[in-house]
Amino acid sequence: GENVEQHPSTLSVQEGDSAVIKCTYSDSASNYFPWYKQELGKRPQLIIDIRSNVGEKKDQRIAVTLNKTAKHFSLHITETQPEDSAVYFCAASRETSGSRLTFGEGTQLTVNP
């Protein structure tokens, strides 16, 4: 089955700096890669996603890049703010698996004012 690895497990940045979180996946048939933000005790919230026919997607301060050949994808957050502090999860899925999401282990991002 699919395996998703996520790095780093913790990331601390100063307000205004950029943050990058990286994930690798094992199943070359995976075609959908969402990123979720989860605050303590709350539900995972989708912040951005990318499909395998696209190499990069941007939404304001957030961008995701996908390298299908290397089987890795990354989340980039620019101009970080304290409210960006949360746990971020990457995930992968493919339609033929019923669209189940396989998650990475999460990255605790702390943005220091």
Add this chain to the structure above:
Amino acid sequence: DSGVTQTPKHLITATGQRVTLRCSPRSGDLSVYWYQQSLDQGLQFLIQYYNGEERAKGNILERFSAQQFPDLHSELNLSSLELGDSALYFCASSPRIGAGSTDTQYFGPGTRLTVL
């Protein structure tokens, strides 16, 4: 608010007991997924239903079962509970399966289960 609702919010019970968690998907969504989040296992897929039928199974224990009803709400039944079953249980929904693309999943607020 994702539009996915889950009840109850919190559940405290004893080992050996049985509980039922309920999920109502977003209006119009046919697919429901259940995930378990524990400290040592992260977010793990349990099971998926699509329009009333089981579609995919993940690492779901035999003590756990689920179903999706004609009104599309879903219930996750956990029996013979053990201490290790304590976790956050999330339900997610999406409009459909496949048709050449993978649908976005929206998560409910979760049910926190504590087994004492």
